[in-house]
Amino acid sequence: METVKVIKIGGNIIDNEEALTAFIKDFSTITGPKVLVHGGGKLATKLAAKMNIPVNMNEGRRITDADTLDIITMVYAGKINKNIVAQLQANNCNAVGFSGADGNTIVSEKRPVNSIDYGFVGDVKNVNTNVLEILLNNEITPVFCAITHNKNGQLLNTNADTIASELAIGLSSIFNTELYYCFEKNGVLEDVEDDDSVIENINTESYKTLKDNHIIFEGMLPKLDNCFHAINKNVQKVCIGKSDMLFKTNNKHTTITQ
Amino acid sequence: METVKVIKIGGNIIDNEEALTAFIKDFSTITGPKVLVHGGGKLATKLAAKMNIPVNMNEGRRITDADTLDIITMVYAGKINKNIVAQLQANNCNAVGFSGADGNTIVSEKRPVNSIDYGFVGDVKNVNTNVLEILLNNEITPVFCAITHNKNGQLLNTNADTIASELAIGLSSIFNTELYYCFEKNGVLEDVEDDDSVIENINTESYKTLKDNHIIFEGMLPKLDNCFHAINKNVQKVCIGKSDMLFKTNNKHTTITQ
Numbered sequence: 001m002e003t004v005k006v007i008k009i010g011g012n013i014i015d016n017e018e019a020l021t022a023f024i025k026d027f028s029t030i031t032g033p034k035v036l037v038h039g040g041g042k043l044a045t046k047l048a049a050k051m052n053i054p055v056n057m058n059e060g061r062r063i064t065d066a067d068t069l070d071i072i073t074m075v076y077a078g079k080i081n082k083n084i085v086a087q088l089q090a091n092n093c094n095a096v097g098f099s100g101a102d103g104n105t106i107v108s109e110k111r112p113v114n115s116i117d118y119g120f121v122g123d124v125k126n127v128n129t130n131v132l133e134i135l136l137n138n139e140i141t142p143v144f145c146a147i148t149h150n151k152n153g154q155l156l157n158t159n160a161d162t163i164a165s166e167l168a169i170g171l172s173s174i175f176n177t178e179l180y181y182c183f184e185k186n187g188v189l190e191d192v193e194d195d196d197s198v199i200e201n202i203n204t205e206s207y208k209t210l211k212d213n214h215i216i217f218e219g220m221l222p223k224l225d226n227c228f229h230a231i232n233k234n235v236q237k238v239c240i241g242k243s244d245m246l247f248k249t250n251n252k253h254t255t256i257t258q
Numbered sequence: 259m260e261t262v263k264v265i266k267i268g269g270n271i272i273d274n275e276e277a278l279t280a281f282i283k284d285f286s287t288i289t290g291p292k293v294l295v296h297g298g299g300k301l302a303t304k305l306a307a308k309m310n311i312p313v314n315m316n317e318g319r320r321i322t323d324a325d326t327l328d329i330i331t332m333v334y335a336g337k338i339n340k341n342i343v344a345q346l347q348a349n350n351c352n353a354v355g356f357s358g359a360d361g362n363t364i365v366s367e368k369r370p371v372n373s374i375d376y377g378f379v380g381d382v383k384n385v386n387t388n389v390l391e392i393l394l395n396n397e398i399t400p401v402f403c404a405i406t407h408n409k410n411g412q413l414l415n416t417n418a419d420t421i422a423s424e425l426a427i428g429l430s431s432i433f434n435t436e437l438y439y440c441f442e443k444n445g446v447l448e449d450v451e452d453d454d455s456v457i458e459n460i461n462t463e464s465y466k467t468l469k470d471n472h473i474i475f476e477g478m479l480p481k482l483d484n485c486f487h488a489i490n491k492n493v494q495k496v497c498i499g500k501s502d503m504l505f506k507t508n509n510k511h512t513t514i515t516q
Contacts, residue, residue, distance in 0.1 A: 078336020086359040090411035153348035
């Protein structure tokens with residue numbers, strides 16, 4: 001069984017032209033099947049401001065109304081995705097940009113309205129890997145933005161970390177699958193102010209203790225939940241850290257195990 | 259040899275939600291390999307206005323500066339392309355959205371600056387059909403927006419009619435290829451005011467006469483040049499008319515022959 005790497009990058013790379021160029025150059029050197037998932041960074045917020053479209057928040061959560069969905073689709077699937085694909089091609093990495101609608105790869109359903117109506121936000125229902133399998137077996141690299149669809153013609157906004165874990169889980173029935181969350185820190189930190197305080201391994205048991213003792217920065221919890229979701233669903237390896245962990249040996253990072 | 263249909267739609271369909279929904283429903287019923295190419299319609303101009311980005315014209319031609327390229331990428335590759343793909347999926351047509359950067363399918367070069375600097379406009383250099391062939395042979399429908407790349411990381415704006423003819427020419431080495439330009443008229447008209455005055459066949463000789471006698475509306479000439487380019491380069495069938503020509507028998511349209 002071949003190994004596929006699913007690699008997610010976030011704002012610290014996407015919003016920094018130099019960092020993105022360097023990352024894409026490194027990413028292109030990875031041999032074997034690979035999938036790139038990118039978040040949206042700050043561009044969507046900037047575009048909304050330019051167009052005088054208000055950012056709707058409810059209890060600290062962004063609401064995706066129709067205008068915001070349009071902006072996200074334009075920025076994530078258009079500007080960011082196509083520029084990444086073009087840069088990968090320049091580095092001889094044959095890439096094809098994807099949303100979850102393309103190839104019907106990620107079907108989601110609009111989050112039900114309970115106390116909050118999140119608008120056009122999709123929770124992943126199922127992942128179809130047949131198109132991805134064809135491409136990966138032909139040395140073509142899918143590049144995913146964080147947009148899904150409901151199979152009834154509606155695009156939906158889905159968290160990029162979730163897209164990465166669901167794709168990894170989906171692909172794990174065909175490939176040995178490794179999932180890498182790249183972000184601005186060296187990993188999960190014991191002290192959020194100290195980038196050297198990396199917790200090198202977290203398993204289900206220690207995760208519970210770390211949570212109970214409020215040691216992990218709260219913003220990390222959804223990402224870690226995605227990690228455990230993946231490692232409990234057949235993904236072989238899950239890591240969090242700077243993208244250096246992929247390209248440099250001995251680069252500190254956090255590995256998630258069952 | 260199987261037959262592939264390359265179908266280009268323009269503003270009259272893209273800008274009209276009802277027309278687009280109806281077209282996509284019909285398009286999804288086409289059996290056999292097919293490629294959809296869409297223009298941009300009026301959305302890009304509207305977005306530019308909303309963002310106070312001026313439309314730069316030079317001698318009646320739009321100049322694609324960096325801001326305009328961003329808008330085009332967002333609207334064409336993002337909003338329009340992904341919404342079409344999602345609607346195709348809703349009709350059980352398994353589609354994947356493409357720009358020329360995806361799969362390195364269409365490489366162009368920035369138009370040289372002579373009397374006019376058109377900005378980020380790309381003239382097609384070559385078409386790579388290997389990814390398209392893989393998808394088409396797996397009953398997956400590529401959906402192209404009118405964006406190409408220069409293989410050095412730069413996206414470029416390319417005319418959608420040109421994209422359609424170049425894709426058809428490229429695919430003609432693998433498939434019997436048919437090219438359909440769908441627009442708001444029944445075909446090439448003798449009298450632009452009379453939609454019944456369709457010229458049902460135009461060949462190289464009659465085209466010259468029609469041009470010399472200024473019978474054809476001038477705006478049609480670039481489209482017709484694309485048609486003759488295709489028919490002279492191995493494309494088996496080239497038609498211009500309303501999209502009805504694809505779905506209704508006896509629907510008047512113009513056929514281009516050598």
